[in-house]
Structure formats: structure tokens, C-alpha cells
Amino acid sequence: MRIQVRRTGGFAGIERHAEVDTSGRADAPEWHALAERVLSAGRGAPPAGVPDGFSYEITVDGRAVYAADPRLTEDQRRLVSRVLKEGA
Amino acid sequence: MTTHGGFEPVFCTVVPPHVLDRLARNDDPALSGPARRTLVRDSELRARRRVTTEFSLAAAPAVKAPSDQPLRTIYDAGHGTELPGTEVRAEGRDPGQDATVNRAYSGLGATFDLFLKAYRRHSIDGDGLPLDATVHYDEGYNNAFWNGEQMVFGDGDGEIFVDFTNSIDVIGHELTHGVTQYTANLTYYGQPGALNESMSDVFGALIKQYSLGQTAAEADWLIGAGILAPDVTGTALRSMKAPGTAYDDDVLGKDPQPATMDDYVRTGRDNGGVHINSGIPNHAFYLAATALGGYAWEKAGLIWYDVLTGGELSPKAFFTDFAGLTVKAARERFGDGGDEFQAVEKAWEQVGVRIL
Numbered sequence: 001m002r003i004q005v006r007r008t009g010g011f012a013g014i015e016r017h018a019e020v021d022t023s024g025r026a027d028a029p030e031w032h033a034l035a036e037r038v039l040s041a042g043r044g045a046p047p048a049g050v051p052d053g054f055s056y057e058i059t060v061d062g063r064a065v066y067a068a069d070p071r072l073t074e075d076q077r078r079l080v081s082r083v084l085k086e087g088a
Numbered sequence: 089m090t091t092h093g094g095f096e097p098v099f100c101t102v103v104p105p106h107v108l109d110r111l112a113r114n115d116d117p118a119l120s121g122p123a124r125r126t127l128v129r130d131s132e133l134r135a136r137r138r139v140t141t142e143f144s145l146a147a148a149p150a151v152k153a154p155s156d157q158p159l160r161t162i163y164d165a166g167h168g169t170e171l172p173g174t175e176v177r178a179e180g181r182d183p184g185q186d187a188t189v190n191r192a193y194s195g196l197g198a199t200f201d202l203f204l205k206a207y208r209r210h211s212i213d214g215d216g217l218p219l220d221a222t223v224h225y226d227e228g229y230n231n232a233f234w235n236g237e238q239m240v241f242g243d244g245d246g247e248i249f250v251d252f253t254n255s256i257d258v259i260g261h262e263l264t265h266g267v268t269q270y271t272a273n274l275t276y277y278g279q280p281g282a283l284n285e286s287m288s289d290v291f292g293a294l295i296k297q298y299s300l301g302q303t304a305a306e307a308d309w310l311i312g313a314g315i316l317a318p319d320v321t322g323t324a325l326r327s328m329k330a331p332g333t334a335y336d337d338d339v340l341g342k343d344p345q346p347a348t349m350d351d352y353v354r355t356g357r358d359n360g361g362v363h364i365n366s367g368i369p370n371h372a373f374y375l376a377a378t379a380l381g382g383y384a385w386e387k388a389g390l391i392w393y394d395v396l397t398g399g400e401l402s403p404k405a406f407f408t409d410f411a412g413l414t415v416k417a418a419r420e421r422f423g424d425g426g427d428e429f430q431a432v433e434k435a436w437e438q439v440g441v442r443i444l
Contacts, residue, residue: 011312012363053235055359
């Protein structure tokens with residue numbers, strides 16, 4: 001499973017992108033469960049954000065969902081921060 | 089028994105905080121004592137919510153700041169994401185141990201001061217809106233934002249950014265999003281979005297200059313000079329004087345801001361480049377302000393403020409619409425053919441924005 005996160009906007013307007021490929025990872029089942037929850041609860045179009053808030057595009061095996069600060073679900077927040085931290 | 093003894097239980101539920109605050113400073117200890125105790129109670133936040141709800145149900149005004157003072161409340165999210173978090177400093181209370189809280193508190197005060205003293209605007213909504221801010225939002229959070237009701241500040245991750253309260257212009261920037269929301273309400277996308285961002289940078293910079301007593305010539309015209317981590321190669325996040333030159337770093341990349349319409353960036357990202365193309369109106373303001381000299385909030389700032397709040401600026405305004413209104417405002421405020429009118433017109437010409 002390929003999980004990509006693109007974060008745009010923010011006070012600085014600086015974009016960040018990271019990707020995690022779960023194949024061969026020991027914690028793959030955990031990633032899959034989290035990603036599937038995010039996909040099923042996700043929105044297919046970017047929500048209206050707030051001034052200077054981050055916007056997120058989360059893509060799981062080619063399927064994209066969108067979210068924006070400060071209204072992220074716990075799952076979205078966890079997935080986004082893990083991918084941006086651990087991803088390449 | 090004192091004549092004021094009966095006040096105490098009432099404070100918990102119905103006395104608005106600004107009244108409590110005034111009472112707490114009363115010379116009569118019988119009045120100030122209970123008010124002070126109430127102000128420091130943990131239940132104060134819940135009491136305020138109840139009061140606010142009751143007032144709005146009764147169609148009476150919500151809690152407001154007194155006529156010439158801010159009504160600030162700083163909250164601590166404790167590195168979580170629940171808003172607003174725990175109240176840590178209310179209006180009139182002494183500084184505590186947390187420098188972030190104290191910076192947020194004084195930054196809100198400086199913002200309130202500029203709008204009141206330079207433009208006779210009473211708080212963000214022009215009607216005494218309480219100013220709320222939450223600090224220590226999330227962990228290593230590299231951002232600050234306005235959520236429509238309050239400001240939110242992250243601590244930064246220490247690698248790219250440090251504490252977002254470090255720059256007073258960042259605090260002013262966030263609060264100005266509130267002013268824009270209550271006035272022209274510029275759509276946060278594309279050119280109107282870049283104008284919205286530029287308003288926040290312009291007044292954020294003016295708040296810093298006002299608090300330091302700097303003239304246009306003395307100011308650095310930088311946004312976010314204090315929030316870049318030490319290892320980042322750059323001086324700030326944006327430069328109104330020279331857009332595109334604020335940073336050039338191997339991790340952060342290069343400052344993407346254009347200074348003129350020749351380099352306008354067409355993109356769908358960042359809400360259509362709101363933090364990128366804001367460089368163009370930012371630079372126009374810098375050019376007008378430095379051409380006029382003196383304190384930038386007195387002339388150029390006043391003209392920009394007139395346009396933002398004057399009622400003619402459309403939520404979907406483009407740069408050229410805004411530019412035209414500033415020229416008109418300069419004429420109305422300072423007279424036809426004056427220095428102000430000419431400086432504003434020339435500034436837009438220099439950044440390549442045509443005035444129709």
C-alpha cells in the first residue's frame with residue numbers, strides 16, 4: 001500500500017510531501033487499518049479551510065481524500081503526522 | 089457584614105468578565121476582593137460560556153471589551169489539539185512563568201492598540217470583541233492560524249520553525265485575518281485570497297512598527313523574522329521590501345514570492361497561491377509607505393485601512409480593484425493631486441498592477 005500526504009498552505013505557504021510504502025514493513029497491518037479508516041471517513045473534495053490553516057491531500061493507492069486544519073479527525077491527524085514524519 | 093457582601097455568589101454566573109475585571113481593580117476591597125477571587129476560579133471559563141450563551145439568547149450584546157481596553161484571554165492547548173484549551177491568563181492578570189503566554193498576551197495588546205489608536209477601531213470587529221488565543225497547539229506544530237474565532241499558535245518543531253509567538257507581526261497577522269473577516273471578507277482563494285493575506289502582512293508589519301516606534305525607513309519590512317530555527321538559511325518568511333529574498337534554504341526551499349505582476353504565479357496549491365502572490369500587493373504597500381516617509385500607519389496604512397473597511401471592496405476583488413480603491417481613498421483622505429495620491433498610484437504602477 002502506498003500512502004502519500006501533501007500538505008499545503010499554512011502561515012509560511014510552504015508545501016510538504018511524503019510517502020510511505022507499507023510493503024515489507026512489519027507494521028503494515030497497522031498502517032492499512034489506519035489508512036482504510038481515513039479513506040472511508042474522508043471527503044472527496046477539499047473542504048473550506050481557515051486562513052493560514054494547513055490543507056491535506058491524503059492519497060492511498062491512487063485514491064485521494066482531503067482534510068483541513070483544525071478539523072481533522074483523530075485518525076487523519078495520526079496518519080498525516082506519521083507519514084510526514086516517517087515517510088520519504 | 090459589608091454592604092457588598094451579597095455580590096459574591098452572583099459573580100459566578102451572571103457578571104461578565106470585563107465587569108469583574110473592572111471590579112477587581114476597584115479601590116474598595118469589599119468589591120475588588122470577591123471579583124478577584126472569582127476571576128481566578130477555575131470555573132471562570134465555564135461561567136463565561138454560560139454568560140455568553142444567556143446574553144445571546146436574550147439578543148443582548150455578548151461579552152465585550154471596555155471602551156478603550158482589550159479583553160484578552162490566553163489558553164494553553166498543552167500540546168493537544170482541543171480548542172481553546174485551558175485558560176492560563178485573563179485580562180489584567182500579571183505575567184506568569186510561561187514566556188509564550190506572555191508574548192501572546194502582549195502581542196494581542198499591541199494589535200488592539202494599533203487598531204484603536206491609529207484607526208479608532210475598537211477590537212477586531214469594531215465592537216469590543218474579546219481577543220482569544222491558544223498557545224502550545226499540538227506537538228512540534230509548524231504553524232499559526234485564525235480559526236474564525238480565535239488565534240492558534242504552534243511551538244514549531246525546533247528544526248524549521250520555533251515558537252510562532254516570537255514575532256509580533258505574526259500575532260498581528262493572525263488577528264488581522266479577523267479584521268478582514270469582519271469587514272471586506274475577502275475570499276481566501278486566488279487574488280482576493282492573496283489580498284486577504286497581504287492585509288494581514290501589511291497590518292502585522294504596522295503593528296510591529298507601531299510598537300517599536302519605527303518609521304517606514306527604519307523598519308525591516310520582514311514577516312516572521314523571529315520564527316525561523318537557527319539552522320535555517322534565511323532572515324524571515326516574507327519580505328515586503330524585497331519579496332522572494334526572505335529565505336533560500338536546502339530544506340525549506342527558496343522564498344517563492346513575486347514582487348511584480350511579471351512574476352505572478354498561477355497555481356491551484358496554497359488556495360491558489362495566497363501566500364505567494366501576496367508579495368505583489370505587499371510590495372506596493374512598501375513602495376507607497378517608503379515614498380511617503382514617516383510612520384507608515386499614518387498615511388499608507390490609513391489609506392489601506394479605509395479601503396479594507398470602507399464597504400466598497402468586494403469579497404472577490406482582484407488586485408486591480410483594490411489598487412483603484414486605494415487611489416480613490418488617497419484622494420478622498422488627503423486631497424487630489426497630493427503626495428499621497430501620487431505615491432499610491434506610482435506604487436501600483438511599479439508592481440505592474442493596472443488601475444482601471
